Each structure stands twice: as C-alpha cells, then as structure tokens.
Amino acid sequence: MRRAVAASALLFAIFPLLAGCWDKNELTNWGYVQAAAIDRAPDGRIRLTTQIYKPGSPEAQTAGAAKSGSFLNLTNVSDTVSEAAAQISGRLGRNLQWSHMRALLLSEDFARNRSIGDVLDFFSRSQGPRGSTSVFIATGEAGSFLEIKPLIESTIGQQLKTVEQTTGSQLGTANRLTLLDLSIMAETPSPTADLIPRIELSNGKPILALINGLSVLRFPEGTISDPIPLSLAPYVLMLRGQFKGGIIQMPCRGQSGKPNGKSDAFLVTSARSRTSVSSRKGEPAIRILLKMKGKASEFNCSRTTSEQENRAFLNRLRQEVKTGLEESMALIRARKADVIHAGEYAQRRHPRLWKSWSEDWAEAFSRSGFEADIRIMMTDTGMDAGEPFVVPPSPDKK
Missing domain, CATH: 3.30.300.210 (Nutrient germinant receptor protein C, domain 3)
Structure with missing residues (x-):
C-alpha cells in the first residue's frame, strides 16, 4: 500500500514537467520568414524586406501552385538589420522566426557599395537563421524578387533554392553559397574571393527569377566586382x-x-x-x-x-x-x-x-x-x- 501511494505521489510530481508548452512559445506567436532581401535605400541605409508565410491561408492549404495569398511581404528601412527586423515584427504583431528562411537576396547595388558584413553580422549572431540558407546577388532591387509568384513551390524563397540546385546539376552554371560559407570566408586571415549566384527577372510572362551568371565576392572588402558571364x-x-x-x-x-x-x-x-x-x-x-x-x-x-x-x-x-x-x-x-x-x-x-x-x-x-x-x-x-x-x-x- 505504501509503495502504491509513493508511486502515485511521484507520478503527480512528474506530470507538470511533461507539459509540452511550458515556456508558452505557441506557434501563433511566430512569423516564419521564408526569404529576405537587402537593398540600399536612397539615403544609404539598409532596406530589409521579409517574406512571411501564412500557414492558415486557403492557398497554403491547397496542393496546387501557390498564390500571393500564401505569404506577405513587409519592408522597413533602418541603420541596422536588427532594428529593421524589430520594426517589421512590431507591424506584424508576431516575433520573426528565421529558422525557415530558404534564401537571402542582396541587391547588386548594395553589394557593390557596402560590405555584406554589415548584414551578415546580424544573421551570424542570431540563433534563428540556418547556416544552410542560400545567398544570391540580385540585379535591380532585391525586394522586387519577393513580389513574383512561385511556379510550383509555396514561396519564392523555396523556388529560388530549387532553381539553384537544378541549374547547378542540369546546366552546370550555378554553385551554392550559404551563410555558413560566408561566415568562414569572413574569418579567413588572408584575402580571398568566392562566387555567388547572380539572378535576374525575366522579361516575358510569367515573370521568373533566373540565374544569369556568378558574382565575384572579395574578402576582406566584403564587396562584389564584375560578374562571370553565364x-x-x-x-x-x-x-x-x-x-x-x-x-x-x-x-x-x-x-x-x-x-x-x-x-x-x-x-x-x-x-x-x-x-x-x-x-x-x-x-x-x-x-x-x-x-x-x-x-x-x-x-x-x-x-x-x-x-x-x-x-x-x-x-x-x-x-x-x-x-x-x-x-x-x-x-x-x-x-x-x-x-x-x-x-x-x-x-x-x-x-x-x-x-x-x-x-x-x-x-x-x-x-x-x-x-x-x-x-x-x-x-x-x-x-x-x-x-x-x-x-x-x-x-x-x-
């Protein structure tokens, strides 16, 4: 009898520890970033555009090609990525969750005139972004790429990732450069150079994001130079x-x-x-x-x-x-x-x-x-x- 009472008391003591949501971080508290774009604002500051997935939308629940209703884009201009992200989070009413980000787009204008270290510091210090996130150089405004509709995937971030993989394996004209690769390059003591896939928007309809060459990235400068032709x-x-x-x-x-x-x-x-x-x-x-x-x-x-x-x-x-x-x-x-x-x-x-x-x-x-x-x-x-x-x-x- 005493053993049964002791076992019951022990079970009741353990039950509170088995609760799954002890820290109250519900899914509804997060806004899941699928892709992000960095542009240089007219005053030289950072313009951050985030594409956030809407899991409850009718388009997200269908098996067909995604429409713009399955995601939303929010933009903010600030001196730092941290401040811009916080402003976007305040507008959204949810905390931004970066662990699902598939692609990071840097505009060619930004990467030529400012060191990409100005934005990579945020992504390397934050616990959210994955090191496997693919990085691209975008011709024109990087934020405009997040406005186009993906062909098959749910978001353009995932579409860009699959385009990069398929272009590399089928055409041999693209490599893969990730946030982790850039972090390693930034720590290299001697000057080094690497390649980043360069994307552009097609002229016809539907509008597509296409890889059209490789941009040369130099460290320690952290800037790009003229691209390698396709x-x-x-x-x-x-x-x-x-x-x-x-x-x-x-x-x-x-x-x-x-x-x-x-x-x-x-x-x-x-x-x-x-x-x-x-x-x-x-x-x-x-x-x-x-x-x-x-x-x-x-x-x-x-x-x-x-x-x-x-x-x-x-x-x-x-x-x-x-x-x-x-x-x-x-x-x-x-x-x-x-x-x-x-x-x-x-x-x-x-x-x-x-x-x-x-x-x-x-x-x-x-x-x-x-x-x-x-x-x-x-x-x-x-x-x-x-x-x-x-x-x-x-x-x-x-």
Whole structure:
C-alpha cells in the first residue's frame, strides 16, 4: 500500500514537467520568414524586406501552385538589420522566426557599395537563421524578387533554392553559397574571393527569377566586382571542382570552317578536378587535372560508329573544354580574382613558395601560368547508334 501511494505521489510530481508548452512559445506567436532581401535605400541605409508565410491561408492549404495569398511581404528601412527586423515584427504583431528562411537576396547595388558584413553580422549572431540558407546577388532591387509568384513551390524563397540546385546539376552554371560559407570566408586571415549566384527577372510572362551568371565576392572588402558571364560559368566551376554535370555544346562547322548554326551536345554525368600549384621561373604555375564522364546527348554533325570517329569526337570535345578553361582562367587572372583558391593550395602545400608570393598574391596570381590535363570518357551514345538521326550526306557524294 505504501509503495502504491509513493508511486502515485511521484507520478503527480512528474506530470507538470511533461507539459509540452511550458515556456508558452505557441506557434501563433511566430512569423516564419521564408526569404529576405537587402537593398540600399536612397539615403544609404539598409532596406530589409521579409517574406512571411501564412500557414492558415486557403492557398497554403491547397496542393496546387501557390498564390500571393500564401505569404506577405513587409519592408522597413533602418541603420541596422536588427532594428529593421524589430520594426517589421512590431507591424506584424508576431516575433520573426528565421529558422525557415530558404534564401537571402542582396541587391547588386548594395553589394557593390557596402560590405555584406554589415548584414551578415546580424544573421551570424542570431540563433534563428540556418547556416544552410542560400545567398544570391540580385540585379535591380532585391525586394522586387519577393513580389513574383512561385511556379510550383509555396514561396519564392523555396523556388529560388530549387532553381539553384537544378541549374547547378542540369546546366552546370550555378554553385551554392550559404551563410555558413560566408561566415568562414569572413574569418579567413588572408584575402580571398568566392562566387555567388547572380539572378535576374525575366522579361516575358510569367515573370521568373533566373540565374544569369556568378558574382565575384572579395574578402576582406566584403564587396562584389564584375560578374562571370553565364557562358563561362561551367568552366569556372570546373576549375573550382564544383561542376556537377551539364550539357557541353560543340558548334558544327561547314566546309568553309565557319559555324553553320548546328551543334553536337555531350551530357556530363560526373566530373572531378584537382588543382596543383608549383613554381616556374619564380612565378606560380597552376595545373588542373579534369576527369569527366558522360554520354552523347545529341548528334547533328558527328558520328561515332567507328573507333576513329569516336576518337575524333572526343578530341573535338576535349578542345572545346580546353578553350573554355583557358578563357575562364584568362578572365579571372585579368581581374586578379583567385576564385579557384590556388593561393590556399600553395599556402598548405608549399609554405616557402607562399611566403614569397603572399605579400601581393593577387598580382602574382595575375601572372601565373596555366596548364590543363583533360580526360574524358564517353560511356554510351544513347538508344540510337553513334550517328545523327538524319544522316547528313557525305561531302564526297553529290
């Protein structure tokens, strides 16, 4: 009997500790931020735009494409992100919850004229934002991107995240840069550079947010410079070891040797690269070993029905990749932007050489030599044989 009474008393003492909402933080107290945009106001201050999800809206409860009714945008201008966020919270009547934020957009004007450290300090100190939040550079006003309707996802923040992932894996023209990556870069003792996906709004209808290049971000300045054009983005990512896959097009040429408006296409399914740095006559010499696997995606002027034709096709593909790599290296060397992190390799592997280059690595990088070793394996030519669907007439036949 005594044991039963003691057990009952113990249970009654434990019950209050098992309550789930002991701190009274109900879901209705929070406004869940799905995306945020930073612009530079006319007076130079920070303009913060937040997109907040409305879970109780009819649009949020349907399985179809989301409408603007499933979220709302609130904006405030202040000297700091903290004050702007607090003002938005006061207008909303709920505390802002940043843990669900999918994307952070920085306008190109802001990132060129102010250090992004001015806004990253808030997100790195707050417990809410995830380190995996994707960061973008927006052409024009960043806040205007939050006004467009997502195609499939619930919010444009999630839409941008999936666009970034798909563009990187299917086209090979986008990398991923997160808040955590930026925090690590900001703590790097030596000057460094990295790439941020650059987005723009389409002209047609529906209005879409498209990735149209890569912006170069420099630390410790914390500002961006001229972007990498979309045509060279895949090759820059190959140099960085971030190329996941995509289509490489090879222009077809007529008898005159000029492009005839057609192209062959090769689908890269996997790619790996390795960078090494040595010294040649006192200057850095950068060597890239690039290994790719893939398959023929489309033939319009080539055949691979024999070993000789297969070898000729791969040589042509190798030359196309080599040209792209050389043009990309020439561009980043001219801009003195070591976005391939060759300096970090030299610092780790060759500390003595790095000591002689470190005083002005940007200048040394601009004078560096470059060599690429490209190895490509074609696994198959698809369902059809290795020739075009419509076989072009042989030049020997009239």
